[in-house]
Amino acid sequence: xxxxLVALGAAVGAPLxxxxxxxxxxxxxxxxxxxxxxxxxxxxxCVGWSVDGSALALVGTGFCGGLSTYSSLAxxxxxxGPRRGSAYALVTIALGLGACALGYLVARG
Amino acid sequence: MTPSPRLLVAVGAGGAVGAVARYxxxxxxxxxxxxxxxxxxxxxxxxxxxxxxxxxxxxxxxPVWAAALGPGVLGGYTTFSATSEQARALLADGRPGLAxxxxxxxxxxxxxxxxxxxxxxxxxxxxxEL
Numbered sequence: 001x002x003x004x005l006v007a008l009g010a011a012v013g014a015p016l017x018x019x020x021x022x023x024x025x026x027x028x029x030x031x032x033x034x035x036x037x038x039x040x041x042x043x044x045x046c047v048g049w050s051v052d053g054s055a056l057a058l059v060g061t062g063f064c065g066g067l068s069t070y071s072s073l074a075x076x077x078x079x080x081g082p083r084r085g086s087a088y089a090l091v092t093i094a095l096g097l098g099a100c101a102l103g104y105l106v107a108r109g
Numbered sequence: 110m111t112p113s114p115r116l117l118v119a120v121g122a123g124g125a126v127g128a129v130a131r132y133x134x135x136x137x138x139x140x141x142x143x144x145x146x147x148x149x150x151x152x153x154x155x156x157x158x159x160x161x162x163x164x165x166x167x168x169x170x171x172p173v174w175a176a177a178l179g180p181g182v183l184g185g186y187t188t189f190s191a192t193s194e195q196a197r198a199l200l201a202d203g204r205p206g207l208a209x210x211x212x213x214x215x216x217x218x219x220x221x222x223x224x225x226x227x228x229x230x231x232x233x234x235x236x237x238e239l
Contacts, residue, residue: 006132007125010185014124015117018180022112039190047194060190061132066124068189070152071159072180074219075233078160089216096193097200097212104197 002057009062013039017067029076029088032069037095039068044100048107116176123181127155131186144207145195148188149215155187157222163231179233 017035024031043064046056073092077085112120131151138147159179162168168175192215199208 003129003132006128010124010128011121014127014181014185015121017184018117018120018176019112021180036189036193039188040193043190043194044197047198057132062128064190065131065188066128066185068191069180069184070187070189070192070215070219071155071183073189074152074156074216074223075159075227077216077220078223078227079232092189093193093212093216096189097196100190100193100197104201 002054005054005057006062006065009058009064010066011062013063013066013068017069021072028084032072032076033088033092033095036068036073036092037099039064040096041099041103042067044103045107046103048104112176115173119173119177120181120184123177123179124185127182127185127187130182131188140195142202144211145192148191148195149211149218152187152192152215153218153222155183156219157226159183159187159233160223160226161230163233164229169231 017032020031020035021029022031024034043060046060046064051060073089077089079085080088134151135147140147162175162179162183165178168178192212196208196212199205199211
């Protein structure tokens with residue numbers, strides 16, 4: 001049952017990331033950056049609200065995990081080269097951490 | 110450019126498979142409160158597999174399979190949000206050194222894996238890198 005909820009959440013999150021990338025990724029990967037940041041925000045909020053069980057499986061593990069990606073991030077960083085790649089990686093990590101903290105704090109009220 | 114419905118369905122199905130594989134891995138070996146080794150291993154292995162995707166003839170022949178396996182399975186398998194949340198939790202826990210080691214270590218290991226596998230594999234076309 002839990003695995004099914006994870007699958008359902010990811011079946012929504014992954015195509016959303018893909019569509020964002022197709023629309024917004026260019027010289028700079030705005031689409032993937034947006035997907036990773038939004039997923040971090042939502043997951044931070046889930047943890048802040050102490051969401052667990054089925055809801056965490058669907059939204060946290062499934063949707064947020066499907067929406068965000070590390071594999072594409074790593075390949076994109078390589079392809080951007082040392083300078084722009086480092087900047088892209090640092091911005092992604094900083095925004096991800098910031099979004100997570102924001103989601104958590106807002107959810108905690 | 111709007112992706113075709115066929116590609117979106119392929120990515121959705123693949124993403125579901127990848128996410129369940131990640132969930133299963135964390136069930137077998139939970140991350141616990143220290144260095145999140147399981148998520149680390151998931152992200153490094155998924156990055157290596159994505160860099161090597163086009164070594165697979167099926168992915169070279171079919172854009173639908175390439176989308177299902179790349180942005181789908183491997184995108185769903187790897188996670189950036191969990192890494193952010195784990196790092197945030199380590200920081201909130203008063204363990205900035207461990208948080209930094211985790212964040213920097215994940216990035217470095219994933220980039221190393223991509224560079225090593227990428228030397229043997231054809232580069233991914235731009236639209237398949239998501």
